[in-house]
Amino acid sequence: MSYDLETAERAAYAPFFGYMGAASAQIFTVLGAAYGTAKSAVGICSMGVMRPELIMKSVIPVIMAGIIGIYGLVVAMVLKGKVTSASAGYDLNKGFAHLAAGLTCGLCGLGAGYAIGIVGDAGVRGTAQQPRLFVGMILILIFSEVLGLYGMIVALILGTS
Amino acid sequence: MSTDTKQIIADALLKNEQAMYGPFFGSLGVTSAMAFAAAGSAYGTAKAGTGIASMAVARPDLVMKAIIPVVMAGIVAIYGLVVAVIVSGKVEPAGANYTINNAFSQFAGGLVCGLCGLGAGYAIGIAGDAGVRALSQQPRMFVGMILILIFAEVLGLYGMIVALILGAT
Numbered sequence: 001m002s003y004d005l006e007t008a009e010r011a012a013y014a015p016f017f018g019y020m021g022a023a024s025a026q027i028f029t030v031l032g033a034a035y036g037t038a039k040s041a042v043g044i045c046s047m048g049v050m051r052p053e054l055i056m057k058s059v060i061p062v063i064m065a066g067i068i069g070i071y072g073l074v075v076a077m078v079l080k081g082k083v084t085s086a087s088a089g090y091d092l093n094k095g096f097a098h099l100a101a102g103l104t105c106g107l108c109g110l111g112a113g114y115a116i117g118i119v120g121d122a123g124v125r126g127t128a129q130q131p132r133l134f135v136g137m138i139l140i141l142i143f144s145e146v147l148g149l150y151g152m153i154v155a156l157i158l159g160t161s
Numbered sequence: 162m163s164t165d166t167k168q169i170i171a172d173a174l175l176k177n178e179q180a181m182y183g184p185f186f187g188s189l190g191v192t193s194a195m196a197f198a199a200a201g202s203a204y205g206t207a208k209a210g211t212g213i214a215s216m217a218v219a220r221p222d223l224v225m226k227a228i229i230p231v232v233m234a235g236i237v238a239i240y241g242l243v244v245a246v247i248v249s250g251k252v253e254p255a256g257a258n259y260t261i262n263n264a265f266s267q268f269a270g271g272l273v274c275g276l277c278g279l280g281a282g283y284a285i286g287i288a289g290d291a292g293v294r295a296l297s298q299q300p301r302m303f304v305g306m307i308l309i310l311i312f313a314e315v316l317g318l319y320g321m322i323v324a325l326i327l328g329a330t
Contacts, residue, residue, distance in 0.1 A: 004170075007170050010170075010174060011177075012174055012177035012178045012180065012261060013261065013265075015261070015262045015265050015266070016261075016265045019265045019266050019268070019269035019327065020265075020269060022269055022273075022323070022327065023269035023270075023272050023273045023323075023327070026273045026277060026319065026320060026323045027272065027273055027276040027277060027280075027320075030276070030277040030280045030281070030316045030319060030320060031276070031279075031280040033280070033284075033316050034280030034281060034283050034284040034313065034316055035280075035283075035284075037284040037288060037309065037312055037313050037316070038283060038284040038286075038287035038288055038313070039287075041284070041287060041288035041291055041292065041309045041313075042287060042288075042291045044305060044309065045288075045291035045292050045294065045295035045302065045305075045306070046291065046295065048295055048299060048301070048302045048305055049295050049298045049299040049302065050299075052299050052301035052302065055301065055302065055304070055305035056304075056305065058305075059305065059308055059309065059312075062308070062309050062312045063312065065312070066312045066315060066316070069315070069316050069319050070319070072319070073319050073322070073323060076273070076323045076327075077323070077326065080323070080326055080327055083266075084262070085178060085260060085262035086174060086177075086178060086262070087171070087174050087175050087178055
């Protein structure tokens with residue numbers, strides 16, 4: 001039998017790429033969120049010693065880092081629902097699309113978590129000395145957060161088309 | 162393509178899906194769920210432990226309050242344990258009931274739980290270390306520290322949720 005593209009596309013291992021996509025969406029966003037949480041927690045703790053009344057206000061970067069993890073959770077759930085066995089019609093094209101979707105969401109989340117961590121650390125230290133920085137810090141944090149949102153949007157477009 | 166060839170190809174695909182190396186991926190999922198979660202938990206315990214030890218020299222009364230990050234790091238390992246036990250119960254010899262589709266799903270589930278636990282343990286360790294040092298100088302830091310630790314812990318919980326959905330269905 002000669003090489004047949006249609007048969008080659010329906011490889012038994014196609015779901016592997018789909019599941020790895022779902023996994024990487026969750027893993028990398030959580031690693032980004034963990035970095036963001038850890039880095040901004042150090043800033044909050046060193047600032048909170050002198051200005052304990054600002055601790056609750058300063059938890060915002062940590063919450064924003066947590067939201068990055070939720071982006072990954074949403075994409076991983078959506079992708080998981082799409083992956084089936086190769087015999088049920090899941091070909092390599094779908095597998096690669098889902099891997100790309102998962103990597104996009106995951107690595108955008110990693111970048112966003114990195115930005116939130118560094119901005120959060122510097123922001124809460126600055127807010128302790130200059131209260132007017134608070135609005136600016138929130139604004140920068142939202143711009144960082146949006147980077148993760150872009151990843152989720154592209155992942156959902158890739159994963160559901 | 163004739164209908165006969167199509168039938169042969171479809172049969173070959175079904176056979177390929179029951180590859181004998183399927184359980185390798187399932188078992189590796191079990192390992193990575195437990196091993197990476199334990200590694201993250203170990204980092205969290207160690208990092209928070211050094212903070213507690215250096216803080217407790219001056220403020221021994223705070224040791225019991227400051228042990229919380231260590232307990233939270235321990236819970237991350239329990240997430241890994243739960244997923245490892247549940248997934249290991251689902252790994253079977255390759256066959257019609259256990260295809261590579263199941264195996265890859267469990268592998269992905271194990272990796273998610275393990276590496277999310279690694280991330281959560283890392284965050285708990287660093288936040289716990291800084292938190293207990295700050296706690297010894299400022300008692301009002303306690304609530305903030307617990308709040309940050311819960312957010313770090315939740316990252317491991319996300320991993321367990323996705324792992325259970327991926328690995329146990």
